[in-house]
Amino acid sequence: MQGFYTKYVKTLLFLAQKTCILKLIIKVINNTSGSTTYSLKIKREHERINWHKSALEVHNQVRAFNPAPGAYSILGDKVIKIWETSLSDLTCNAKIGQVMIDKERLLVVALNRTVLEIRSLQVAGKKRISALDFVHSLDKNKSYFFD
Template sequence: MKIVYMGTPDFAVPALAALVEAGHEIGYVVTQPDAVRDRGKKVKMTPVKEKALELGLKALQPEKIKKDAEFFETLKAYAPDLIAVAAYGQILPKELLDLPKLGCVNIHGSLLPRFRGAAPIQRAILEGDEETGITLMYMEEGLDTGAMLAKCSTPIEKKNCAQLHDELAQMGAQLLVESLPALAAGELAAQPQDDAKSTYAPMIAKKDGEIDFSQSPQRIERLIRAFDPWPGAYTSYQGKLLKIWQADVTDAKCQEPPGTIVGVSEKGIEISAGGGTLLAEIIQLPGKKRVAVRDYLKGNSIEKGSVLG
């Protein structure tokens, strides 16, 4: 099958590799332009471009797809059977959606119609869903509104975002490759989404990681997992930024003001939250690495009675 693959971040890498391994012809890989990433101030390739070059594939990086006539003509001349997309990062215009004979299919990291949008993995954890998964869907002009072709699911349990991200990326790659023969044969029945059941997963901002200790300890524990690795769940301790990377919910009730440190031990820092308590187990202070509280206490102290935030 002649395929154009479109993707940008780490999430999109496994599917590209899986398509090549399955023997499909990848005429072009389309990814976002190189940009300054991380703190190094250096211009870096996207993860998908790095993988494409490693596989000997041609990479295209249009600034704005809608305004790039040369880009469209290049794909039109290639005449792909399919355009496969995973976390590309730009809205595809109708002329591109209509180009391949088998359509444009997208790997989306949720069980649609739940969590349409940019951050489905984080939102599924944050909202306490028991499971999430991958939806393979036709793309249309709406945001993640296209008909669904296939799904697979996984329990969330106590996974953090990084763990769930990597698992779903592999699941998406497998689901795409396994679905292509039936798609080419016209044997995949597309199921429309029920818009009445749809929810939206907006992009995560750095401020979303700030911990509100008036919320329940259960929700704060989910927030900690949902925002690992970015932006991290954070508060302040004695004027310094404090990130909490792992926590547990205790059975204790507590009427101290939210954010009050009510206990310190090798098990962790016990914090008043929403009428209960949260046990912070792994923390990080500015300029330091993540560390278990028991190890932090070997050379430092945490003041009981201090209020975080």
């Protein structure tokens, strides 16, 4: 196997020199020292979104757990799996976890008044839907909070 990697590295270096596009410095490390590391098993409580984190941290959690196992939160008595989010440039003085609707967008307030836009989600037992479709199902006169 070592011969394959050596040949691969030499080919990359040759191509880099010929094209003058990039310079590579590759250091091959043989991992025979027994320094193998393993990640922790992901548990159900790791998947649950903590809205007392910044919008960036929540956004990264959703991206990390997508598609499996997925990130979720509780809205009222419903489990909501959040599939896709984006960071919003808005800030808000509302309470953490409060759901807001702004021009057909589903926004949630996170730590330090940062705001996260939810783009697609899935209510437990239902199909994945866009946030716009979910917004249409909400009562506009009622306040909603993610736990």
